[in-house]
Each structure stands twice: as C-alpha cells, then as structure tokens.
Amino acid sequence: DGGITQSPKYLFRKEGQNVTLSCEQNLNHDAMYWYRQDPGQGLRLIYYSQIVNDFQKGDIAEGYSVSREKKESFPLTVTSAQKNPTAFYLCASSMGTGAYNEQFFGPGTRLTVL
C-alpha cells in the first residue's frame, strides 16, 4: 500500500521533554511537510523540505526542529522551547512544491503535553 504513515497516533509527554514524531512515505515524493492544527485555526506550516538534506522554516518554526536524511523520512522534534505544544500534527508529501502539486496527508499524531 502506498501512502504516508505517522506514528504514534497518540503521544503523551511531560512538560520540558523533547519528543520526536515520525513520518514516513513510500510515494517517492521529493517534498515533505509538517503542519500543526489547532481548533479554528486551520493548518499552519511548521517546516518543509523540497529535497534530501534541505529544509525551510514555515510560519511557526520556533520550538521545532526537523531533519531530512532520507527521501522517505521527515521526523519532527518538538522541543522544550515550544511554549504550547499540545496539538494535532499532520505530515504531508508531494511530488514538488508550488502549483499543480497536491499534497498527500498522513493520519496525524495527537500530542498532549501534561
């Protein structure tokens, strides 16, 4: 089955701990993305990567970090510097960025910081 997997589905962490969210795709897509979703705010872009070993900050990158060492993987680390990390996190991928390139989404990870 081709697609995007995110794990885990639910994640609980104590305040002050770093946590890493996994995202893997087998669609052979070049571009990958991380979004944060809060009620009533739509999707906000955290980071995106157009190619291996390269990534750019999105609109709300502060307190987050990413790596892109393999084409199929784009993990997101939520650091202790992120002031309000509890949210639903969505990973996506596409052939390229910009026009004509629809994004394919994973099922999401719900992070709760206690």
Add this chain to the structure above:
Amino acid sequence: AQSVTQLDSHVSVSEGTPVLLRCNYSSSYSPSLFWYVQHPNKGLQLLLKYTSAATLVKGINGFEAEFKKSETSFHLTKPSAHMSDAAEYFCVVSDSRNTPLVFGKGTRLSVIA
C-alpha cells in the same frame, strides 16, 4: 502574496439539501486551487483540484467547484448532502512560484437528519 478566505466557519444543512461552501482567493499569478476534506481525528483527503483547465471541476463523492476569475472565488457545491459529508473542509491555493500550498482556516459542515 497568495491567500485564501473561507467565508463561513460553520455551515449546517439538512440531509438531502444542497451544500455550498464558499472560498475566495488572492494570488498574483495564475493559481492552482484545491479542496480537501478532513473527518474527525483523520488526515486530509483531496476532494478536487483546479489547475487552469476546465473552470468547472468535478471531484469525489459528488462534489464540484467552479473557478470564477472575475470574482476570485472557488466555491464548493454538492446537490444533495449525505450524513457522511459531515466533516471539516479546507480551501487551498498555490500560485506558480515554488512555494508550499496555503490553507484556509476551514469550514465545518454539519448534516442534520
């Protein structure tokens, strides 16, 4: 800069009646436009997309949208709502530059039996 505005945060319809979800966009270039649907606690699924071909775009599950350049609109419609259509819907824009998609804030569709 590109942007998208979904004019209603919440729309409620009765089962079997038409659905209209409104979206206006702003773009300096010829835009691509998309509608996505999200069911509770799930990822987003592409409903349909416009990429400068036919202005009336048909999507999955009986949805369609019409690109109107003069009105800068891309409204989503369906002739008859089904209970399974209850979800969050996102209008999305991208222009011809090498930049990621821009998402609207979403419209929550409720379908009443």
